[in-house]
Amino acid sequence: MNLETTSSWFLMAAFVLYCAAFIGFVLAVTGRRWADRSPEQHQRKWGWVSFGISAAGFGAHLAFFFTRWAAAGRIPTSNMFEFMTFLAMMTTAAFLIIYALYRSPVLGAFAMPVGFVLLAYAAVFPQEISPLIPALQSHWLMIHVTTAAAGEAFFAVGFAAGLMYLLRVVNFKPTTSGGRAQVFFVELTIFTVLAIVGFVGTVFTFKGAGYEAVFLQEKSSVDQKGQLTTTEETVTYTMPPIVKPYNSEMVRMTPFLGMKEPLFETPSWMNGVNAGRKLNTVVWSLLTAAIMYAALRLILRKPIGAAIQPALDGMDPEDLDEISYRAIAIGFPVFSLGGLVFAMIWAHKAWGRFWGWDPKETWAFITWLFYTIYLHLRLSRGWLGRRSAWMAVIGFVVVMFTLVGVNLVIAGLHSYAGV
Structure with a gap:
């Protein structure tokens, strides 16, 4: 068995363990109602068990990363498959750090799906090891990409905690237009998550069927x-x-x-x-998401957010708000270095200029500017609670558009990342 095959097995093990950890966190949150011991003891036990499974999955993911590195002879972050697997690994690492600080199993039920969905998304791209194009043949590839992904991983955890906050505090039986707007946008966020799941599901389904x-x-x-x-x-x-x-x-x-x-x-x-x-894949993803969303609404007979909300009973909204803020506060300086400073140094070495308003560069700057505004409004203007949570959710949407959407609409020097 060669190193490339071995790395693939490690990646599969990581995916399975991440899914198992997610199930464990869900049991920690929902199983407390019928547990023999006290709800706190049940949640604490299953929370640490699931944390251990998550750590084991992260270990398998690290093994994939280093075995693929050895097989390729370079750091495996040069195309969409490799970058998204690395982003999934860093998201899990960010979650493990935040969980060790706050010990909230509910966070695992929301953050772990971000990790394994990113991993599943990565799997739809070509996985063969290929040589680097000239622009990528630099040690700045490792420095720029790894630090940018690490920052974005903490943004992902901030997104998960922000969404949890909204699901915890939004009134799903609104009596005002403002309340109805809140419900609509929470459901739209859930629909967006379903679109990502639908994307992965439809790609694997048609690939498995051999469609062409x-x-x-x-x-x-x-x-x-x-x-x-x-x-x-x-x-x-x-x-x-x-x-x-x-x-x-x-x-x-x-x-x-x-x-x-x-x-x-x-x-x-x-x-x-x-x-x-x-674009064809995006259309299929939206169609699949619409079918899944309609089916869930028929089964639940209520907004999906309203069905999830009882699982968050007992969670202090202020704790969720704090977790979201802390995750973004950790990720921001890391992303600033990786997404801007190190990127500009690499751009100068690769293309002879620090900045050229390439689409990817522009959207990386927009991402950085958005989170700068988030931190300014929170620290200087007192934007806490719902407003802060909405910005955490919207910010990660901007991140995902920078990673994926830019390659769909605009061609640029980073277009190799979309192949």
Whole structure:
């Protein structure tokens, strides 16, 4: 068994252990109602058991990281698969640190899914070890990417705690327009989480079924001499093409539920790498999320947030607010170094300039600016509670758009990350 195969087994073990830890944290929170011992004893016992499983999963994840590093001969953070697995690992590390400080099993029930969903999301990307492109052949790859991901991992924990706070305090039987707006946006956040889960589920389902659709796309570009050149490239879908690539012709397509050709064409302004295929995946994710959300609402007969809220009984909202703030306060200086300072140094060495307003650079700056405003409003203007929690939730949405969404809409120097 070679190192690459061994690393894959370690990654699978980490995923299984993360899922088991999540189940343990859920039992710690919900099982206290029928436990023989006192609810506090039950929660404490299952909380530490689940913490131990989480730590074991993190150990397996570390083993994956270093065995893949040995197999590749470089730090494994150079493409979307490697970066997202590393982000999932750092999110788990951030959770373990925060849990050791606050010892709240409820946090595990919300933070652990962030870790294993990121891991599942990573698994949809090509996993083969490939050589680095010239721009990535620098020790600054390790310094920039690892510190940026570490900061974003603490933002993820802050997001989880912020969402928990909202689920704890929002009145799901509102009598005012403001109250109804709060419920709507909480449910929208839950829908967004379901969209990520739907993305992972649909990709694995269609890949497992061996689905394929192939298009021939014609692309035009202007060379350095100002002459227009046209090239053709093959684009392969592994999901039924609701949206086909811009300016393309279908070569072959496996029919699905009576659909024998795409319904729409990707807009021309979406010129990121493989934008058509990514947009098609987003559409499928939203459709799947809509089906799951509708099914849950029918089963629960109430907003999903209202069904989750009783599990948070006994949690002090101020504690949740503090956990969210502390996680972001830890992550902010780390992200500032990795996402901006070290990134600018690497950009100067790779491209001869510190800053060029590349789309990824711009959105990294927007992310940093957003969390700067968050900390300013909290520390100087007293934005605590709901306003702080909403900013923690929105901030992580900005983070995910920076990591994923930018590659869909805009082509830039970081477009290799979206392949």
